[in-house]
Amino acid sequence: MKDLITVAEFTIKEAIKRKSFIISMLIILAIIILGFNIPNIVNIFSNDEDEKTKVLIIDSENILGETQIRIDNTNTNYDYTITKENLSENQVKEKIENKEYDSCLVVSKVENQIKLDYVVESIMMGETIPEDLIESFSVQYTASQIKKAGLTQEQLQAMFTDFDVNVIQTDENAAKGNVLVAMLLSIVLFYAIYFCAYQVSTSITTEKTSKIMETLVTSTSPKTIVLGKTIGIGIVGLLQVIIIAVTAILSANTFLPAGSLEGIFDMSSITPLFCIATLVYFLLGYFMYALLYALTGSMVAKPEDIQSANTPVAILAVIGFYLSYFSMMNPASNINLFAAVFPISSPFCMPLRILVGSAKMSEVVTSIPILIICILVIAKVSIKIYSSAILNYGTKMNLKSAIKIFKSKEN
Numbered sequence: 001m002k003d004l005i006t007v008a009e010f011t012i013k014e015a016i017k018r019k020s021f022i023i024s025m026l027i028i029l030a031i032i033i034l035g036f037n038i039p040n041i042v043n044i045f046s047n048d049e050d051e052k053t054k055v056l057i058i059d060s061e062n063i064l065g066e067t068q069i070r071i072d073n074t075n076t077n078y079d080y081t082i083t084k085e086n087l088s089e090n091q092v093k094e095k096i097e098n099k100e101y102d103s104c105l106v107v108s109k110v111e112n113q114i115k116l117d118y119v120v121e122s123i124m125m126g127e128t129i130p131e132d133l134i135e136s137f138s139v140q141y142t143a144s145q146i147k148k149a150g151l152t153q154e155q156l157q158a159m160f161t162d163f164d165v166n167v168i169q170t171d172e173n174a175a176k177g178n179v180l181v182a183m184l185l186s187i188v189l190f191y192a193i194y195f196c197a198y199q200v201s202t203s204i205t206t207e208k209t210s211k212i213m214e215t216l217v218t219s220t221s222p223k224t225i226v227l228g229k230t231i232g233i234g235i236v237g238l239l240q241v242i243i244i245a246v247t248a249i250l251s252a253n254t255f256l257p258a259g260s261l262e263g264i265f266d267m268s269s270i271t272p273l274f275c276i277a278t279l280v281y282f283l284l285g286y287f288m289y290a291l292l293y294a295l296t297g298s299m300v301a302k303p304e305d306i307q308s309a310n311t312p313v314a315i316l317a318v319i320g321f322y323l324s325y326f327s328m329m330n331p332a333s334n335i336n337l338f339a340a341v342f343p344i345s346s347p348f349c350m351p352l353r354i355l356v357g358s359a360k361m362s363e364v365v366t367s368i369p370i371l372i373i374c375i376l377v378i379a380k381v382s383i384k385i386y387s388s389a390i391l392n393y394g395t396k397m398n399l400k401s402a403i404k405i406f407k408s409k410e411n
Helices: 002-017 019-036 038-045 089-097 131-148 153-159 179-209 212-219 222-255 272-298 303-329 334-341 346-356 361-389 399-410
Strands: 053-058 078-083 103-110 113-120
Touching (some): 002 179, 089 103, 179 222, 179 272, 222 272, 272 303, 272 346, 272 361, 303 334, 334 346, 334 361
Parallel strands (some): 053 078, 053 103
Antiparallel strands (some): 103 113
């Protein structure tokens, strides 16, 4: 145990001292803080921060009907003014050029059709007539015309009643809550596990080629080295995730208006049970992929070969992630159940099923032992291959020779 702690401490110190680690963390934290400050930055450079777009509505023929048409200026980005004054085209242009109004909407009637002319100083890319204003005109004008036909206010309200739409899911495994949050957390969980595990192979290969391993091997067993490095980098990765999460939460609470994210992210499902489950699956997923990367790292003779050696493991991780991601599109599907217990995808999938309420206790009880068994098998293989390959500085070890070494050890 003492040797295990020593190797883990050595790995942690080496990892956090690397310039790549420090620079990447600073960049990630800066991006998070900058991202949550985007609305404030936009407001700083906006000349019309507190000003609404002023729109003049000219209805000289009283087509819309001043008493029927009501315009709400409080809940829009526009400040509307209605006038019956018959202004000429030059007068309208003068008001806009003098900045009395930003635009003007002229209402007229040609034969039996209502015509709307939208006058602006210059048309910007993507600029159109305010859709909320046109919709308000259309609904209220229709209501005023129906009212002229002799209908009462109650009858009018009955005609324009909004529908209260609710979605009811019949499947007991159906998702509840905000699936968007689940998908975003799935992406975060994948990158956290993948990049933390990836560092194991890089660390082993780098230290192997720099002869540091000769010192470690002479003072402790290969099993202790593999497990110690895996634990050490796992602790560093977990601290990275915690720092990033805390920074994101503090930035959101500090720089964004209160309640601005409530309509987008439903955080009510994030319970202590979910947090514990996420931590358990993060650790299990990390150990499985980290030990796989330890295996590939020990088979590489030169650091420049590490990327090609890690490709099969990377493909497995990506397949596991997409199994989890696409299963979230239909949480009640059979592929979701498969992804929840399949070891390469369960670390990404099961926390999300728990979050949306579609996970059964039997699935959790099944998936965790399967993950643990996979970790034990992969650890046994990795340690055996590592023991024979760690001092091999010559040719690159291929899969065939690795299998041969493993069989010979068994014998």
